Amino acid sequence: MTLVDFTSLMVSALLLAGIYAVMSVGMTVIYGVMKIVNLAHAGFMMLGAYLALELFERFQIDPILAAFLTFPVMFLLGGAVHWVLVRRLPHADEPTLPSLLLMFGLWLVLQNLGYLIWGNTDRSIFTPRTLSVVNVGPIAISTLRLVVFIAALVCLGLLEAWLHYTWFGRSVRALIQNRYAALITGVHEDRTAGIAFGLGIGFAGLAGGLLGSLYSFDPDFGRAFLIRAFVIIVLGGLDSISGVAIGALVLALVETFSIIFVPAGYQLAISFALLALVLIVLPGGIASLLAKARRLA
Amino acid sequence: MNHLSPTLLRIQNLEVCYGPVQVLWGVSLSVNQGQVACLIGSNGAGKTTTLNAVAGMLKAKAGKIFLKEEELTAQPPRERVKRRITLVPEGRQLWPKMSVEENLLMGAFSPGFRKNADANLARVYEMFPRLKERRTQLAGTLSGGEQQMCAIGRGLMPDPELLMLDEPTLGLAPKAVDEIFEFVRNIRSQGVTVLLVAQNVNYALEFSEYAYLIETGKITLEGPSAVLLSNQYVQEAYLGSA
Ligand SMILES: Nc1ncnc2c1ncn2[C@@H]1O[C@H](COP(=O)(O)OP(=O)(O)OP(=O)(O)O)[C@@H](O)[C@H]1O
Ligand SMILES: [Mg+2]
Numbered sequence: 001m002t003l004v005d006f007t008s009l010m011v012s013a014l015l016l017a018g019i020y021a022v023m024s025v026g027m028t029v030i031y032g033v034m035k036i037v038n039l040a041h042a043g044f045m046m047l048g049a050y051l052a053l054e055l056f057e058r059f060q061i062d063p064i065l066a067a068f069l070t071f072p073v074m075f076l077l078g079g080a081v082h083w084v085l086v087r088r089l090p091h092a093d094e095p096t097l098p099s100l101l102l103m104f105g106l107w108l109v110l111q112n113l114g115y116l117i118w119g120n121t122d123r124s125i126f127t128p129r130t131l132s133v134v135n136v137g138p139i140a141i142s143t144l145r146l147v148v149f150i151a152a153l154v155c156l157g158l159l160e161a162w163l164h165y166t167w168f169g170r171s172v173r174a175l176i177q178n179r180y181a182a183l184i185t186g187v188h189e190d191r192t193a194g195i196a197f198g199l200g201i202g203f204a205g206l207a208g209g210l211l212g213s214l215y216s217f218d219p220d221f222g223r224a225f226l227i228r229a230f231v232i233i234v235l236g237g238l239d240s241i242s243g244v245a246i247g248a249l250v251l252a253l254v255e256t257f258s259i260i261f262v263p264a265g266y267q268l269a270i271s272f273a274l275l276a277l278v279l280i281v282l283p284g285g286i287a288s289l290l291a292k293a294r295r296l297a
Numbered sequence: 298m299n300h301l302s303p304t305l306l307r308i309q310n311l312e313v314c315y316g317p318v319q320v321l322w323g324v325s326l327s328v329n330q331g332q333v334a335c336l337i338g339s340n341g342a343g344k345t346t347t348l349n350a351v352a353g354m355l356k357a358k359a360g361k362i363f364l365k366e367e368e369l370t371a372q373p374p375r376e377r378v379k380r381r382i383t384l385v386p387e388g389r390q391l392w393p394k395m396s397v398e399e400n401l402l403m404g405a406f407s408p409g410f411r412k413n414a415d416a417n418l419a420r421v422y423e424m425f426p427r428l429k430e431r432r433t434q435l436a437g438t439l440s441g442g443e444q445q446m447c448a449i450g451r452g453l454m455p456d457p458e459l460l461m462l463d464e465p466t467l468g469l470a471p472k473a474v475d476e477i478f479e480f481v482r483n484i485r486s487q488g489v490t491v492l493l494v495a496q497n498v499n500y501a502l503e504f505s506e507y508a509y510l511i512e513t514g515k516i517t518l519e520g521p522s523a524v525l526l527s528n529q530y531v532q533e534a535y536l537g538s539a
Contacts, residue, residue, distance in 0.1 A: 167402075167406060167411060170395070170399060170402065170403060170406075171403070171406055173392070173394075173395060174392050174395070174403050174406075177392040177393060177394055177395065178390055178391070178392050178393075180354070180386070180390055181386070181390040181391065181392060181403075182403075183354060183374045183375075184352050184354060184374055184378070184383075184384050184386060184390075185378060185403050185404055185406050185407075185451065186374065186375040186378035186379065186406050186407040187375065187406060188375055
């Protein structure tokens with residue numbers, strides 16, 4: 001492999017990692033606050049993709065802008081789903097069977113709603129930008145992927161800033177780190193959880209919208225990405241954004257460089273293999289590895 | 298009961314259960330404004346349960362809780378915080394991956410407290426200079442005594458009317474214990490009413506004006522602390538003197 005090949009693979013991996021991180025961060029926020037594994041995440045990503053498509057086709061809104069516009073819509077939808085359904089789950093400190101079943105059922109409902117509204121043909125969002133590239137020296141970078149990457153970074157940065165520098169964001173972290181302490185300092189758990197759920201779904205929609213301009217999709221869209229999100233979360237730990245970023249980067253690197261050894265069609269198998277490997281070898285994720293290294297140092 | 302100043306907190310026949318197991322069997326106590334009252338008793342007597350019930354973290358099966366004349370029994374924890382009842386819980390319960398300053402600020406989370414947060418933060422830093430030095434450090438990396446200071450500081454952020462301290466000296470070295478009690482004295486001198494739970498019965502009785510003894514979920518003895526200190530039963534059972 002030449003240096004140019006290597007560099008361009010690195011760049012692809014990095015660009016991929018950005019969108020993977022946005023895709024996983026919604027699940028992380030929901031898990032952190034409510035200890036619910038959002039199996040319906042894929043369904044909401046699918047909705048986000050179709051929503052961006054509708055905005056693009058009906059109103060000629062730029063697909064990237066459209067993806068951003070799906071955020072508030074999906075946020076409200078998430079808040080409503082929390083208020084109507086999720087709120088009724090009994091509080092638990094770890095995922096429970098009822099919560100898994102509820103979210104799985106919700107996914108099936110969303111998926112079938114998708115078939116009902118949009119049918120089962122493959123759709124895609126195609127703009128002049130889809131095939132354009134920018135050349136940085138000898139390396140050609142897809143403009144679209146670059147834009148998506150920047151959009152992803154902006155979103156993650158905003159979320160991180162919100163979590164650290166606002167009263168409400170701090171209370172979300174407080175609820176994640178120590179629920180009892182959050183309650184005795186006056187955090188309104190239901191309201192905070194509702195907003196966190198809305199955020200998680202908003203990010204699912206946004207990720208769906210962004211991915212929808214990169215790949216074609218149908219109502220089953222998101223399934224393959226859900227598994228990737230699991231890998232990322234298991235790698236990075238379930239409760240921190242920096243963990244998600246690291247997990248996303250690792251998965252993107254592995255997937256990108258695996259192209260050298262295995263056909264592209266097997267990429268999902270690589271995610272599965274990585275998931276199994278991590279669960280067996282490194283159940284605490286990368287954080288546990290770092291902690292071990294620190295103890296040895 | 299002593300009637301010198303108006304009653305701030307009044308608990309009436311409080312009964313609390315954990316699932317099917319009843320732990321409090323009709324606890325009644327009151328704390329007067331500006332007073333330091335203490336609740337003493339052996340392990341498992343129900344002290345922490347009582348404080349958690351006052352904070353709203355546990356539901357009352359029966360009985361009532363009043364702050365001044367207002368009944369709080371059915372209110373969620375956040376409503377009690379709003380009325381400036383704060384709990385410095387057993388085991389400190391900080392947010393380990395948040396900085397000292399963030400931990401303190403969360404004490405003023407309730408919207409009504411935010412505009413005074415900066416002033417109260419300065420006040421807490423003045424009281425605990427060591428927290429100021431470590432304001433950006435993660436709370437999980439503080440020493441035990443510092444963590445306790447941080448927990449007390451968090452409890453002071455809303456300008457509490459009633460500060461409840463649950464075993465603030467548990468697991469601390471003798472020097473840190475002295476320090477913490479010095480802080481309690483200081484807080485009290487600022488007019489904050491304190492309800493103290495302490496394992497160190499000797500200290501607790503010396504630092505408080507009024508005391509309640511709780512045994513298996515019932516108040517079995519109460520009176521001015523000086524009286525309890527010289528009570529023969531208390532001396533034999535809790536102070537280890539013959
Ligand atoms: N979460 C819980 N579930 C079930 N039982 C509990 C729970 N918490 C406390 N108990 C029981 O309630 C009783 C009173 O406990 P509590 O924590 O109030 O005691 P305490 O007086 O604070 O004791 P200590 O001095 O050890 O802190 C104990 O018998 C304890 O086993
Ligand atoms: Mg206790």
